[in-house]
Amino acid sequence: MKNFSHELSYKTSRSSGAGGQNVNKVETAVTVMWEVAASTVFNDWEKELILNKLKNRINSEGVLQLTVSETRTQFQNKKIATDRILELVNQATFIPKTRHKT
DSSP states (O other): OOOOGGGOEEEEEOOOSSSGGGGGTOOOEEEEEEESTTOSSSOHHHHHHHHHHTTTTBOTTSEEEEEEOOSSOHHHHHHHHHHHHHHHHHHHHOOOOOOOOO
């Protein structure tokens, strides 16, 4: 399980949903972005694995992005987004052991 959180960048935007009038003036939705090819944490083989397994979530520039607007605070949404993107990539790079018949 590799930690590449220092390579992530964040963008905030206004969130829809619960929050009353706070929704109209506070940017609580957080989009986390990670450029797969520019990563220094993963080797080329792992990057290729990530690009193949998460191709539906990676845009044409090779950026994996995820938007979270579940809570009313930007801080909590940022934490949730970071945890989710780390989990997504770690699941994509996980190679199960091959089972041998005994």
